[in-house]
Amino acid sequence: MGTIKVMGQGDMKFAPDVTRVSVDIDALHTTYQEAFEAGAKNTNHIKDILAEHGLDRDLAKTSRFDVNMHRVHKKVERGEWQWIVKGYKIRQTFLIELEMGCPQLTSLLDQIGREMSGIEIELGFAVSNTEDARLKVIEAAVKDAQKKAEVMAAALGKKLGDVSSVRYGNLVEEYYNGRVYDQCIASPGALCEESSMDLTPVDLNGNANVEVVWNLV
DSSP: OOEEEEEEEEEEEEOOOEEEEEEEEEEEESSHHHHHHHHHHHHHHHHHHHHHTTOOGGGEEEEEEEEEEEEEEEEOGGGOEEEEEEEEEEEEEEEEEEETTOTTHHHHHHHHHHHOOSEEEEEEEEOSOHHHHHHHHHHHHHHHHHHHHHHHHHHTTOOEEEEEEEEEEEEEEEOOEEEEEEEEOOOTTSSOTTOOOOOOOOOEEEEEEEEEEEEEO
């Protein structure tokens, strides 16, 4: 009877409906206590900025909060080298998800850049319902496999019978990620009230592979 094995490819594009702002903070402090307290202040500050723009304070989600010793390799007496503790470094990352076309975006980024030190800001886009997008890509891959299998079976003078096995492959999601500020240090009034970002994001790609084996009849 025989079998036929086909690899189906699902490729789809999705229009993003979420703007993602990533705020990374990297700052050095004298003591661990100072670094830890600075982290708490950063959290409250960024939430306050959101509130000032009429946005929910809880939109700022923390994805990283590290406080580590900062060591430098220094030459000491008799030409010897050793590691010296020169303070404590804090690394924080806040993720803020906003609706597409959020009118407060430009003003929000400007204020964060002016009022918070040691930061980098990145702007990207995403699909809010990623699970629905994944399922659509998988469905497209299965349909692609079936179309290919039907053509191959017909060329052999056969028809597709029952499915013998299915193996799901990789799913790849590609997000547009454009850096807005690098080591952001903005001066007061850097962006006037009339300034705004007219951003047109690229579509996001979804890719999946599905290997399907049919019996031939």
